[in-house]
Amino acid sequence: MKILKTIEELKEVRNNITEGTIGFVPTMGALHDGHISLIKQARNENDTVIVSIFLNPTQFLPGEDLDNYPKKDEADKKICEMCKVDYLFMPDTSTMYEKEEVLIKAPNKSYILEGASRPGHFDGVLQVVLKLFNLTRPTNAYFGKKDAQQLTLIQQMVRNLFLNINIIPCDIVREKDGLALSSRNVYLNNEQRQEALKISKSLTKAGQLIGKKEFDVKTIKATMKEVMNSLDIEYIEVVNKDFEPIDTIELKNTIILVVARFGNTRLLDNLWV
Structure with missing residues (x-):
């Protein structure tokens, strides 16, 4: 597995992949069995697997748990190695964002349910996912059904912006007692x-x-x-x-x-x- 930290490194790797399918799993790190199930499915269904770990600040509102969000970089690297990931992209915030950005605006249905209590949250989600899609240009991208509203909005973005990517919804993974992994x-x-x-x-x-x-x-x-x-x-x-x-x-x-x-x-x- 090769760890990539910069846009230039990722672009070089991606440009050198000229054959086969690419599976992509975007994450914010602190990987658990739910993430592992996505990565394993991507591994089983694709020639090359790219995983990203990026704690995206634009999807957190003021007062939310950005600063306290679990961070387990070394454990995450080992998990990705065990899952036979080919490339792990781990950028920092300055790599992914400039001081002034072109913004993505999520549709009206992003302001109900999860969006009602977190207005603007899905704008940040779609912004970072689009950036990652543009960098990795995957054949298939894997998202869990637990974040159902997020999944639906990403599917709509792919349709609306004519992105040539298959979005693969993956079933919720639970603890033995039934609690959804998070x-x-x-x-x-x-x-x-x-x-x-x-x-x-x-x-x-x-x-x-x-x-x-x-x-x-x-x-x-x-x-x-x-x-x-x-x-x-x-x-x-x-x-x-x-x-x-x-x-x-x-x-x-x-x-x-x-x-x-x-x-x-x-x-x-x-x-x-």
């Missing part, structure tokens, strides 16, 4: 960690109801709230894959989204129906 899980104390299991339990309950032909969204949301009655729920929403609210479950076109807070930590999870 770099922010390390912020939870033991009591919060146990309470957080109610998030995935509520989604399991929703899936069971849908399996019994219960398609009324109000009923499903009410049942989920009962399961999570002791949690600080930020939202439970049911949308179609265009992120439009729906009243009735549409099979193969529905996402059930949950966010709950544990102190200063927000955990999100979802179920694709």
Whole structure:
């Protein structure tokens, strides 16, 4: 595995790849089994694999956890080596951004749900992802379904800007007890960690109801709230894959989204129906 730190190094490497498919996995580091599953899928499906680790400041709002975000560079390098990554791109902020930038504006649906409490967050996400796409020019790029709104917006950006990239959605990876893997899980104390299991339990309950032909969204949301009655729920929403609210479950076109807070930590999870 070769570690790249500069734009020039990455451009030289990319220009020398003239054959085969390129799989790309963008991350912010603190890699866990969820990231590893993306990297392994990219490795299985492509001739060359590029992973980026860049803690992107433009997607953090004032007061958020940018400064405290977990940073595990040495462990991350070892993980990428074990996963047989070909190139690991690890730029710093001055490499990726100039003092004045051309900005990317996310569409209106970026200001609901995650965007409602984090206005401008998705502008920063799309800005850095587009930069990384332009640098790596991948055949396939891999994103987890856990960040469902982010995934949908990246898919739209690829369509709208006519980017010749396949976006590959990857299933959520969970702990054995059901908690969705997240770099922010390390912020939870033991009591919060146990309470957080109610998030995935509520989604399991929703899936069971849908399996019994219960398609009324109000009923499903009410049942989920009962399961999570002791949690600080930020939202439970049911949308179609265009992120439009729906009243009735549409099979193969529905996402059930949950966010709950544990102190200063927000955990999100979802179920694709």
